[in-house]
Amino acid sequence: MSDWTVRIDESTNRLYLTLEGQLSVAEAEAAADEVIAGAKQLDPGFDQVTDMRSFKPTDQAAVDHIERGKRGLVENGVAAVCRVVAESTTGQMQFDRAGEGAETYAVAKAESVDEAEKLLDQRRSG
Numbered sequence: 782m783s784d785w786t787v788r789i790d791e792s793t794n795r796l797y798l799t800l801e802g803q804l805s806v807a808e809a810e811a812a813a814d815e816v817i818a819g820a821k822q823l824d825p826g827f828d829q830v831t832d833m834r835s836f837k838p839t840d841q842a843a844v845d846h847i848e849r850g851k852r853g854l855v856e857n858g859v860a861a862v863c864r865v866v867a868e869s870t871t872g873q874m875q876f877d878r879a880g881e882g883a884e885t886y887a888v889a890k891a892e893s894v895d896e897a898e899k900l901l902d903q904r905r906s907g
Contacts, residue, residue: 783808783837787815794827795901796820796859797894800836809843817853825858828901832865832894854886861887861904863897 783802790797796819804812820827854862887904891897 785812787819789819789822791823794823796823796827796829798829799832802835803837804839804843806842809839809846813846813850816850820854820857820859826860827858829854829859829862830865830894830897831862834865834867859886861901863889863891863900865891865894865897
C-alpha cells in the first residue's frame, strides 16, 4: 500500500508532501507533477516539509520522477526543505540520493512535522 499527498499553505508560503509506502512509477510521476504545480502557486523563497517516515525504496523509474520533482522545486524558488524521517532507512537514503548535487536549497531533517515547521520557522526568523 502506498499513498502520497501534496498540500499548499499560502499563508506560511509552505508546501507539504507526504510519501507513504513504495510508490509506483505512475504514483511518483503524479506526485512530482503535483509538487511542481504546488510550487508554482507559492512565492519564491517558499519552504517544503516532506513527511517520509513510512516511505519505502522504489524502482529507478520512480526515482527519476522524484528527481524531476526536486528540480521543479529549485526552478520555482524553494529556499529550504525539512524532511520528516524515521530512523535511517533505505527509502530515506534513496530519496536523499535522488538528484544529489543538484539541490541548491537547505535541507534539514526532523522527527515530526511539528519539529520540521519549527526548524523552518526558526530559519526564517533567524
